[in-house]
Structure formats: structure tokens, C-alpha cells
Amino acid sequence: MKPRLLTLLISASAAFLTAVGAMAQPGRTVPSFDSWTVDCGNTGVCFASSFTRSQSVWVDLRIVRDWHAEAQPLVRLTTNTELPKEGTLKFEVDGKAIEALPIEQLREMQSAVNPPAGFRPLGGEGFWYPTGPATLTLLEAMRSGAELTIRLPAANGADPVGVPVPLQGLKASLLWLDNRQERTGTVSAIVAPGTEPAKDAPHAVALMSADQLPPEVAAVWSANRLCSEIDPTIFASLNAVRVPLAEGASLYIIPCGAPTAYNSPYVSVLSGKDGAARQVHVARMSEKGPIATDLIYNAKWIPADQQLVSYFKGSGVGECGLWNRWVWNGTGLVLLEEATRTTCDGTEPDLSNWSSTWPPKNASN
Known part of the structure; x- marks a missing residue:
């Protein structure tokens, strides 16, 4: 040199x-809020994630948002258990049913979701939750609840496996995402929307x-x-x-x-x-x-x-x-x-x- x-x-x-x-x-380690961790990728896509294990089954739930002004939040679920071809994936918040998704239909709709460029899914079987109003409804229920239960259908007609996901820290995590992407106070913020127009993060x-x-x-x-x-x-x-x-x-x-x-x-x-x-x-x-x-x-x-x-x-x-x-x-x-x-x-x-x-x-x- x-x-x-x-x-x-x-x-x-x-x-x-x-x-x-x-x-x-920025710290040397990624921030966390209770059981939720937040981070951003090299492109500016950001996410809040919670990893939960119930006996031998684990799920990783992520709220993912790209940097584009018009990008909507996406929900990604990954699990280590192989789901059957048929059955229903259920989401409940504090015991209240939010959504019941037939596995077959859920698999069919995956091609309609455009993952953010640079997003790297975890190993395991992963699904994007239905986008648009369905995602916003789920996020609103999660923000106001204490526990999300994801019921995974089991093979051979066995009882579904319920995996509880604590929701403490989720609101703070979503606020971190809004702040990191400079969305707080804009019409695109998840937690504290305002009147300012959306802009690229x-x-x-x-x-x-x-x-x-x-x-x-x-x-x-x-x-x-x-x-x-x-x-x-x-x-x-x-x-x-x-x-x-x-x-x-x-x-x-x-x-x-x-x-x-x-x-x-x-x-x-x-x-x-x-x-x-x-x-x-x-x-x-x-x-x-x-x-x-x-x-x-x-x-x-x-x-x-x-x-x-x-x-x-x-x-x-x-x-x-x-x-x-x-x-x-x-x-x-x-x-x-x-x-x-x-x-x-x-x-x-x-x-x-x-x-x-x-x-x-x-x-x-």
C-alpha cells in the first residue's frame, strides 16, 4: 500500500x-424487544422476527418491509415441520380466531407474492401470509394482543400442533421499523401513521x-x-x-x-x-x-x-x-x-x- x-x-x-x-x-448486536428481534438487510429491507419452539416444532415469524415508498408490510412464516398437502393453518390471538388458511390454497398463492430483492428466507418450509388487507388485519390483532397461537396441521390426521408466539415487544419492534425506514408520521407507518406522504426509505x-x-x-x-x-x-x-x-x-x-x-x-x-x-x-x-x-x-x-x-x-x-x-x-x-x-x-x-x-x-x- x-x-x-x-x-x-x-x-x-x-x-x-x-x-x-x-x-x-448502531450497536454491535441487533436490537431486540422482549422476544422480538429487529434488523435490516443491505438493501434497506427491514424485518421484525420472533423465533419460538414448542417441543420439537419451531416457527419463525417475520414482518418484512421493503424500502420502496409503496411497499406494504409482509408476513412470513417458516417452520421446521413438513406440513401435509391438505389441512388448515390457523392463526389465533388471545384465543380469538383471526384466519384459517387451507394449506393447498396457501401454497398456490405463493407465486403471487413478490419477495423484496435481497430477502433470504430461512431453511424449512416457508409461507408468505396473504398480502394486503389480510396482513394489516393480522398485524392490528397482534399489536393489541398478548399471544399469537399458530396451529400447524399434522400429517395422518393427528391433532394440530399449536405454537404460541409472545407478542410483548412487537409494537416496539414495528415502531423501530417505522423509524429506521423514516416512515413514522407518514401515511405508510405501521404504528404511528400521519399525514406526510410516503417516501422511499x-x-x-x-x-x-x-x-x-x-x-x-x-x-x-x-x-x-x-x-x-x-x-x-x-x-x-x-x-x-x-x-x-x-x-x-x-x-x-x-x-x-x-x-x-x-x-x-x-x-x-x-x-x-x-x-x-x-x-x-x-x-x-x-x-x-x-x-x-x-x-x-x-x-x-x-x-x-x-x-x-x-x-x-x-x-x-x-x-x-x-x-x-x-x-x-x-x-x-x-x-x-x-x-x-x-x-x-x-x-x-x-x-x-x-x-x-x-x-x-x-x-x-
Whole structure:
């Protein structure tokens, strides 16, 4: 790496640290409200989810919303049990029947639902709930209730399996979604609608194929670390995005080669308004001070904050490794925070307790 580039990266990090110190920053772990967890994908699609297990059966219930102004909330149900060809899937809130859906009809309607670009369903058998007024009716009942019971039909005429989903925390989760997508106070808000018109949420554009890269960006990508040697089907599953920037520029966050067992490497490429492209390097810390690198692991783009997160896992569990967060400042990615854990002991990952290596402990905000 050229000394001048490294100097610029270090200077930018130091100069920006004071300015961002007072900003509300995303945490190292995703927020949760009681039994509900919230998060957003690289494109800006956001969701609230609750995972519930009843004996050997589990269900994952998600309220999913894309970034487009006109996007309506969707409900996605996934379970680990194989449902029979016939039977009825039932939804009840506090013992009151909300919906009874014949499995056969539910399967037939799946092709009519357009999943948000970049949405990655969980493994298991998954269904989209009927969209439109049916979804809004279910959400309204859930927001005002204490417990949702999902009754799954069983094979061979056995009794349905009832899985209770606690609803405490759901309203706060939906409000988080509204706020994160800047919908609160607009006609499209789920929890607190207002009179303001709906608008697109902060977002990035999903890249499902390397063919979507402009020639100048593709040339930079192909010339770097054999990045372009990746199976197209793998590329499509790695949440690559194009981030629209001011004056027609774009930041591309692109996979770099095939994933390893725990980690997927990425690079970032800036395309200016004139179409010219260059690779964007980032700063991270070493034992002797800041260094410049081009690889970002398991990249996560946060559209609402224009921040990029890297999470290098030292094991399959992810309880050790390196975590970085940068922010786009108009010309480059500035290091905001770095944390690490060197002990790989198989414990549950808790990045909030990892040792901070940046900013320095004696830095004042």
C-alpha cells in the first residue's frame, strides 16, 4: 500500500472521530424487544422476527418491509415441520380466531407474492401470509394482543400442533421499523401513521449478478485478488449492493471470490458521476497502529446511517474474531469502531463485550 494512501486514511479517521462521537451509533448486536428481534438487510429491507419452539416444532415469524415508498408490510412464516398437502393453518390471538388458511390454497398463492430483492428466507418450509388487507388485519390483532397461537396441521390426521408466539415487544419492534425506514408520521407507518406522504426509505440496490456491474467497476473488480472468480449462483446469494450517492455516484459492495467456511470477503468500488471507478480501501488497527486494507468480511451495509460493518469470524460459532464499522463521509470509508476477541472457546457470541481497539480508550467524545 502506498504511504500516501495510508496517511490519508489515518488522517481521515482522526479528523472524523470527534465529529461522529455524539452520533447515535448502531450497536454491535441487533436490537431486540422482549422476544422480538429487529434488523435490516443491505438493501434497506427491514424485518421484525420472533423465533419460538414448542417441543420439537419451531416457527419463525417475520414482518418484512421493503424500502420502496409503496411497499406494504409482509408476513412470513417458516417452520421446521413438513406440513401435509391438505389441512388448515390457523392463526389465533388471545384465543380469538383471526384466519384459517387451507394449506393447498396457501401454497398456490405463493407465486403471487413478490419477495423484496435481497430477502433470504430461512431453511424449512416457508409461507408468505396473504398480502394486503389480510396482513394489516393480522398485524392490528397482534399489536393489541398478548399471544399469537399458530396451529400447524399434522400429517395422518393427528391433532394440530399449536405454537404460541409472545407478542410483548412487537409494537416496539414495528415502531423501530417505522423509524429506521423514516416512515413514522407518514401515511405508510405501521404504528404511528400521519399525514406526510410516503417516501422511499434509505436504501441500496441489490446486485444479483456480476453482469449488473458497469464495465469500469467490473474492470476494477476483476483486476483485484481474483475477485471475479466466483460462481454466479454464489454471487447471487451474497447480498451485493450498489449504494446510490450524491451527484450520480455509486458505491459498490461486491463479493471477492468464493466464501470460506466462516467468512465471505468483499471489496468496495466507487464509481464517480463521470463513470470512472476506483477501489475504496479502509483503515483498521494493528498492534503497531492503523493499517490500510481492501478486504471487508461478511460485509453489512447500513443504509440509514451510510455505514459499513465487517465481521471476521475466527470460528464457526463467531465468538472470536474481528469486528469493524466505517462510515461513508462523501469520499471514503472512515473507521468509527473496531473490536476484537482472540479467545475461541465455543461460547455464545456477545460482541458487546469484545475488547475495543478503536477508538482509543482515552479518546474524548
